[in-house]
Amino acid sequence: MAVTNTFAVYELGDNDNSENYTDYVYDNKPMVCDDDGIGLRVFHAVFQPVLYSLIFLLGVAGNGLMITILLRRWRRLRITEIYLLHLALSDLMLLLTFPFDIVENAAGWLFGEFLCRLMGLVQTLNLYCGSFLLACIGFDRYLAIVHAIPSMQSRRPRTVHLTCFSLWLLCLGLSIPNAAFLSVGGNNTHTPILFCSYHLHLIHAHNWVLTKRVLDHVCFFLPLAVMSYCYTAVAVTLCNSQKSNAKQRAIRLALLVTLVFFFCWLPYNITLLITTLGDLEVIKYENCTSYDLVQPVLDVTKSIGLSHCCLNPFLYAFVGVRFRNELIQLLCQMGCSWVCLPFTRAQGHSRPSISDGGLTSSNILI
Template identity: 40%
Template sequence: MDENLTDTMEDWGISEKTSFTGDDLINYSEYDNYNYSYNYSSDSCCGQVCTQHAMLSFDRVFQPVLYSLIFVLGLLGNGLVIAVLLQFKRTWNVTDTFILHLALTDSLLVITLPFWAAEAVHGWVFGTGLCKIVGATFKVNFYCGIFLLGCISLDRYLSIVHAVQMYTRRKPWVVQASCVIVWGVCFLMSVPDLVFLEAVKDDRRDGRTECLHNYSIDTAGQWRLFSRLLYHIAGFFLPSVVMVFCYTMILHTLGKSQGLQKRKAMKVILALVVTFFVCWTPYNVVIFLDTLVSEKAMEPTCEMQNFLDIGKTITSSLGYLHCCLNPILYAFVGVKFRNNLLDVLSTLGCNIKKHVRPVGRRGSNWSESGDTSYSGI
């Protein structure tokens, strides 16, 4: 056997007796799926390659059921939010625009879930082209969700804490431009998915064809580490720091205010942010542990890898469930949205009486700039 190849195998902890094909070696330890769930063929236990038979059985049952439920609820809920917002477009403020884009990005994200559910049952049968499109679509909308929440947080912080209007009614194009920039940046961050995602066979998963990142053997380590750092830093850590800082300062400022209306105006956005962290933090913890294992900072045993595989499936599903919760928050926390929704249902012939007081007029500069739409006022 070639000396360089033997040295590489020894670095991976694989003996020369391990059986695999040449193609398997080329793609060895270089696959990850759409949600950064890396399939490490390099993980070994007692000199044997770790297989995923138990994981496959778990995924075949768990993913199709839960993903189908999230798909239906997420599409209906976010579709309803978009419909209500468009119906009352003339009364929009800054936050309404961000919420519209947030509902749109959640809708596009859940549209990708049936493909991953089908992959869990039959493998990826849609070809490399659709693999790239679906994977990149998922990644764009995943990043957009947290970036839009970050934009909302920054706008609330400037308008409430510093009384600075980042967006005004006189320049409505500015908020639209901000959303376009967010979409553009997220698209750029998905370019590695467009380049490296392929429909490939994974012998560790019973030889099934799956939609995975297929890095070349020369650059596998660098690209894998880069994508993980991009996710950890830009996709979660930095936006989280921005949101925590902004809302800590906002709560401190509102705590000194005697206006009940201002405090109520924060309920929906705070609920959105708290829900985001509850849904996505467990997944990010598991992914961080998986990164430590992939970089050999932790011992890559079969037991550890199986634990991480199942953990990624469960916690990622909790994260996707976040797409269904935003519309529920609008309906049960936001008085304005609830009133507008009842108006829409009434025009459709539903005999529904409002049990909440209509939203009052905006009577201050703070209300124009710092008002959170769909708030509890």
């Protein structure tokens, strides 16, 4: 017999480690489903902290190096590099929230009400902004390659900075409600552990959770659509032009950029959509086992999605010859000659990159 959900589930936090309890009616008898089983506790206590720590270390190193390289020639940044700088700042700010999540998974929220709201705002702000910046990079490549001649006059650094500033303001406006509904509280169990959760203002917090899920989907599928269209047009343009190894690498990079974004965040968005449909009783859970499976899958897929912020430097910057050469120089200046020696030997085989809109550069998409 099917199990009927008697009321909507309240999502208790971005960290997704709070316990969710849902009343069901089974053969006219109320039954409580607890989704915090042994597997979920092990994931939160062991696997998730280890994964978040690896993402944090790799992401801070990669985005930190990327920001350092770009700031060294601040006044000579190309158009795409301005977007890359903002993207790296966004990813770095997102990564700085990871230590709070790691501690919360291990011991609960220990940082007070203010940091609870601030971390929720910062995490949502940078998730949204990072996605839109990826779309902007794809659109900029579309303008530079598909419409090279007429677009050069409109693609000015001042316009790009204003675009990025507008994106930050838009995403900030979408993220501010997190500060209004997040608060520190218990998880409805006998344990005294506290969590940073969406349980302030009760039903209004629940409505915001549902709204936020819609925004999460929009901020994934809209940039994905823009990237898919722009990079497809770029690939077609390059295929129709004179073929070269540089252009073939550019096409592969465009495909890789889109697929990585797609595969990192699509599982989370699908699971989140299923969770929302279950909360709204559009779909019915047959038993508690079906319901208990949703939360672990949501946690795992979100961790996979968050790993994307440590991949961006390698996808957008370090694959370019110019960035690689500057990275080698920076590492040598930092005394890491043993790291950059193999790359220095191979540096003579690399081809230099040229202007932002050229079609013969090995750095064509960067």
